[in-house]
Amino acid sequence: MRRVTPANPIVDALDQAGYRLTGPRRAVADLITEHNGHFTASDLEAAARSRRLGLSRATLFRALDLLTELHVVERMDLPSGEHAYVPCAPAHHHHVICSRCGRTSRVEDCGLAGVVAEVARRSGYAIETHRLELFGLCRHCQAKTSAPD
Amino acid sequence: MRRVTPANPIVDALDQAGYRLTGPRRAVADLITEHNGHFTASDLEAAARSRRLGLSRATLFRALDLLTELHVVERMDLPSGEHAYVPCAPAHHHHVICSRCGRTSRVEDCGLAGVVAEVARRSGYAIETHRLELFGLCRHCQAKTSAPD
DNA sequence: ACGGTATTGCGACTCACTCTCGACAGAAGC
DNA sequence: GCTTCTGTCGAGAGTGAGTCGCAATACCGT
Numbered sequence: 003m004r005r006v007t008p009a010n011p012i013v014d015a016l017d018q019a020g021y022r023l024t025g026p027r028r029a030v031a032d033l034i035t036e037h038n039g040h041f042t043a044s045d046l047e048a049a050a051r052s053r054r055l056g057l058s059r060a061t062l063f064r065a066l067d068l069l070t071e072l073h074v075v076e077r078m079d080l081p082s083g084e085h086a087y088v089p090c091a092p093a094h095h096h097h098v099i100c101s102r103c104g105r106t107s108r109v110e111d112c113g114l115a116g117v118v119a120e121v122a123r124r125s126g127y128a129i130e131t132h133r134l135e136l137f138g139l140c141r142h143c144q145a146k147t148s149a150p151d
Numbered sequence: 152m153r154r155v156t157p158a159n160p161i162v163d164a165l166d167q168a169g170y171r172l173t174g175p176r177r178a179v180a181d182l183i184t185e186h187n188g189h190f191t192a193s194d195l196e197a198a199a200r201s202r203r204l205g206l207s208r209a210t211l212f213r214a215l216d217l218l219t220e221l222h223v224v225e226r227m228d229l230p231s232g233e234h235a236y237v238p239c240a241p242a243h244h245h246h247v248i249c250s251r252c253g254r255t256s257r258v259e260d261c262g263l264a265g266v267v268a269e270v271a272r273r274s275g276y277a278i279e280t281h282r283l284e285l286f287g288l289c290r291h292c293q294a295k296t297s298a299p300d
Numbered sequence: 301a302c303g304g305t306a307t308t309g310c311g312a313c314t315c316a317c318t319c320t321c322g323a324c325a326g327a328a329g330c
Numbered sequence: 331g332c333t334t335c336t337g338t339c340g341a342g343a344g345t346g347a348g349t350c351g352c353a354a355t356a357c358c359g360t
Binding site for chain 2: 077079081083085096098100101107109113114116117118120121122124125126127128129130131132133134135136137138139140141144
């Protein structure tokens with residue numbers, strides 16, 4: 003065991019897909035792994051800069067594109083119109099995003115398939131993909147709200 | 152009958168909300184009304200320019216913002232990451248977007264409320280808003296696909 | 301018709317993201 | 331271990347969507 007930052011699933015995914023494991027990509031992977039909620043491209047950029055990782059913006063975006071393609075992160079849109087990314091497993095699922103602190107949780111399919119089928123039936127469309135985003139307060143923020151500081 | 156473009160519900164909405172009914176706003180309303188699917192800001196800009204309506208970009212965006220606030224159009228995100236707008240009624244609902252021709256249909260709540268409740272229960276989040284976007288082929292495009300030209 | 305004020309247009313600006321291209325470095329071969 | 335081949339990187343200019351400030355304009359109530 004000599005690899006220093008090995009157990010990073012993102013790096014693994016890159017490796018398995020046949021991409022080179024370069025320094026910048028590892029750096030991006032680490033940065034993402036440390037975020038447990040969503041993050042924007044500029045969040046990562048700032049984080050990278052504050053640690054002097056010397057990541058160029060282009061590289062950052064390229065890495066993000068790549069990871070999106072591998073379904074290791076998912077690109078989503080916040081209500082504000084910003085683009086954010088969420089680290090996630092490659093299976094189909096959705097996210098609930100805390101509108102206060104940004105924390106996210108995965109949501110397995112909760113009967114949405116039925117809704118999609120119903121929509122398909124009523125509208126006559128052949129639904130190919132869908133996107134469900136839920137915004138609300140996580141437990142923490144609810145607690146903080148009801149118990150004013 | 153002297154009003155030339157009167158029965159525009161978008162203009163009505165603006166009027167009722169107490170906004171001035173200016174030329175540019177009427178122009179934007181007409182442009183939107185003519186689109187029966189989604190459109191992007193630059194679609195509108197191009198349309199306005201090709202008719203020499205003399206709409207400035209800033210005005211266009213301001214009008215779009217206003218209409219979004221009034222829930223007369225809804226801002227959404229295409230899978231490509233582009234921002235698009237869909238004309239719609241102010242009640243809560245969702246859209247199915249044809250991924251080929253861009254046609255859209257409204258979808259009334261089809262049991263999604265149950266899904267949202269289930270998500271809330273499982274995740275512990277207090278869901279405030281959600282967004283569901285469905286992409287697929289509309290009837291027309293399905294027909295075209297199965298009967299190759 | 302007039303005046304007050306909401307709106308507009310202009311144009312410069314910001315910000316996110318992309319592109320190009322020479323330099324570099326990871327992986328495979330010798 | 332060293333070389334080579336090629337995928338990837340960094341820098342920095344470019345692009346395009348969207349915003350801002352401000353003077354000029356045009357609604358709308360009176």
